[in-house]
Amino acid sequence: MEWYFRDISDDPSEKELTQQDQFNNDEVVLAEALVRETIQNSTDACVLPGGTVRVRFAIVEPSTAESREFFSSLLDGLAPHLTASGIAVPTAPQRFLVIEDFETTGLLGAIDRKDEGQFCGFWRRFGRSNKKGAAGGRWGLGKLVFSSSSTIKTLIGLTRRADDPNVCLMGQAILKNHTIGNTELDSVGFWCRPGTKTGLPTTEHSLCQHFASVAGLKRSGQTGLSLVIPYVLPDIEEQYLIQATLKNYYFPILTSRLIVEVNGTSINADTFDQVSADMGSEAIAPSLLSFVRQLQSLRSLSPMVTLPESWQSATITGDLLGEEQATRLRDQYKAGEMLFIRAPISISQKTRKPQGSETYIDLFLRPSSPGERSQTLVVRGSITVPTEGKKAHLPDCHAALVADHAAISQFLGDAENPAHTQWNERAEKLRTNWNGGHAVLRRIRAALHEIHAVVADRIERDDPLALVDFFSIPKEKPKERAQKGTTDRHNDLPPPSPKPFRIQRRVGGFTLLPNPKVAPESFPLKIRVRCAYDVLNGNPFKRFSDDDFSFFRDRLKVEKHNADCWPTDPNQLDVEARSADFKVEVVGFDSHRDLVVEAQG
Incomplete structure (x- = not known):
């Protein structure tokens, strides 16, 4: 294997991958971005739709002479390019990070030419994503987090694909446009098969097996992707990877669609509580934990109510539901039961024939207990959309909007910002790909609030002022005004607590x-x-x-x-x-x- 950087001396334009800077400001945020990008890619590539994906993170130090020699050898051809790019060349072996996924397809598609497959999308395409459908990441830039996590801006990947008996091994360094001698070289370089000018992976069995051994990969015959980030940044640590997993992916973990292992610590539906307690983490409150588990058990059943299709163009009211059905929902909600309501949605994709698609979102509501902090959860596919959850917050109610049907997940994915934290009615992809997308999104955002208004607003409450217009209430005598300079404040009150x-x-x-x-x-x-x-x-x-x-x-x-x-x-x-x-x-x-x-x- 050798390092290859393209000669761009005669290129009249100048391009740099400046988007990589978005990951360099804060290493802890970088660890969270690393977890989000990894798990999004892995759940996108699940072999069985709705199946369980397993992701492994391991921070490792080279422990054998063979392992140290391998990672040092990476610098043999890369060092001049690092120096020319203003990046210090490491002088001693350092830690490396291993990321592997299982029960996934691996990077499919051609390895020797450009196509719309995942292999080309991952290694050769920047700024334009080939992901479609319910895929989580769509911006073609998130993968830069992997090389950004390395002090030498380098990533090595080994993939076993569902459609190919061979294992493919390849590496990439994302530096800056740089000059060595009189030759100007591209910022992107490939660790690839010798003698190739297009950056081709090797499929040589012995070399792939040697790499798997020195990197401590767990992959044997399973399909999927294994990534190794050499010379990983020092502030990417086990605890941050675990915290980011607990915070961002509790929903697919608790609903048994995801298992994450970090340095031997397994985070799954059964261990989530203990791992969270061990970390002292409050990524998910116990009340929300209970709500998600109850939600998961309900999803195996039929919805209590399916809204009429007219809800998409009219406010959800008791009249729209029918008074008998609305009364039943109010009674169940008042009794503390969780409501499970399905809202069918018609969406129209501009490039698809026939254009119409029938899909749905699922809505869940349960009153919170007195003194309990209520929370609202918004899920798109396996991704939680945190800012949308905060915007949809309902008082005295745990609620969830789950959009994991393929068509609606695709629609909402086109409305997401690059950080996958909120939706935008004016998003370019939403405008380009869908007819009336902004109106559909507006109705989706309103659904939880309108259902809550129907089932919660008429619940009986003690209201001491309810009959104030019908009965005479004696007016209290005004207190005598204190003399100037005096106060009725008690002197023995404790001082207010200072802000921390x-x-x-x-x-x-x-x-x-x-x-x-x-x-x-x-x-x-x-x-x-x-x-x-x-x-x-x-x-x-x-x-x-x-x-x-x-x-x-x-x-x-x-x-x-x-x-x-x-x-x-x-x-x-x-x-x-x-x-x-x-x-x-x-x-x-x-x-x-x-x-x-x-x-x-």
Whole structure:
């Protein structure tokens, strides 16, 4: 195998894969992006639709002379390119990360030419995804997270495909356009079969077997993809991979569609509670855990109610459901039962003949217990869409919108942003691929709220003011006004608790720091930060527009110490401070505008 970088000396244009920078600001966020991209790709490639996929992560240090020699040999032909790209060449063997999936198809398609298969899409295509249907990732850029996780920007992959008896081995480095001697070379290089100018993988059995041995791969005869990230960044650690799995993929894990193993720790439907407790994680509250498990048991049954097709063009009301059916749902909801309602949907794809498709979403609602934090879950395929869940939040109710039928998953996937956290009615793919897509999406977003209005709003509640217009209530005598300078406040009240954090302003941003007076026992601590540019009149947060800035889109630099953070809205950042010496610094805002920052614990 040898390293090959294309000569672009005569290319009149200049192109760089600058999108890779989106993963370089924060290693903990990088670990989460790594988990999300891996599991999306793996669940997309499941052999059996709706079957269980197994994903393995392992952080390994070369322990044998053979293993150390192999990883050092990768640098033999790559070192000049690293140096020319301004990347330090490692001087000693370092850790590597192994990622494998099982019960998947592997990278299908041609290996020696461009086509629409996954092999070409993964190794040779950037910025345009070949994924269709219910596939989770569609942007053709998420895979850059793998090379971004390596100090030498390198990835090696071995795939056994369902349609090919041979195993394919190949590597890739994504650097910068660089010059060696008088030759200008492309940023993308391939570790490939010698003598090829198109970056072809090797299928030589002995070499593939040797690689599997030195990398400690578990794949034997199973189809799927094994990735090795050599010289993995030091802050990608086992605990972050586990936390990201618990936080992002609890739904497919709890519904037995996914099993994840991290350095021998198996996260599945049976072990989820224990692993979460061991990590001290609050990625999913116990009440939501119970709700998801009950939801899973209900899904094996028929829906209680299937909405009439007219709901797609009219508000869901008791009249639309029929008074008898609406009364039954209210009674069941009042009794604390979980409701399972199916909403049929007609969607029309512009490029498909016949154009119409019949699909559906499933809606689940259950009243929450007094004092219990209610949560709303939005799922598309195997992906949770967290910002949509927060927007759809219902008071005193656990709720879920599940869209895992292939057609609706494809539709909603075209509406998703690159981070797969929310939907956009004006998304280009939604506009290009679907007739009236914005109107369909608007009805989907409204479904949970309208059902909740029908079943919950007429539940009997104690209302002391209900008959105030019919009965006379004696007016209380006004209290005598206290003399000036006096107060009826008790002097023995305890002082208010100090906020456990403080905001320090700086040019173009802010720093979130701990309050030194707060005891270490107060941590870990969750903090929600909102930002907006100040305005002359009105509330700056209500007048915020993502044209101002966006944590999802703009290059806002986030640096942290002893804290995790992730964006949940264009102007909102959730922070989990792990200890009393945490620090989160965010810069990159317009320094010519006044930034308003609000934080709540």
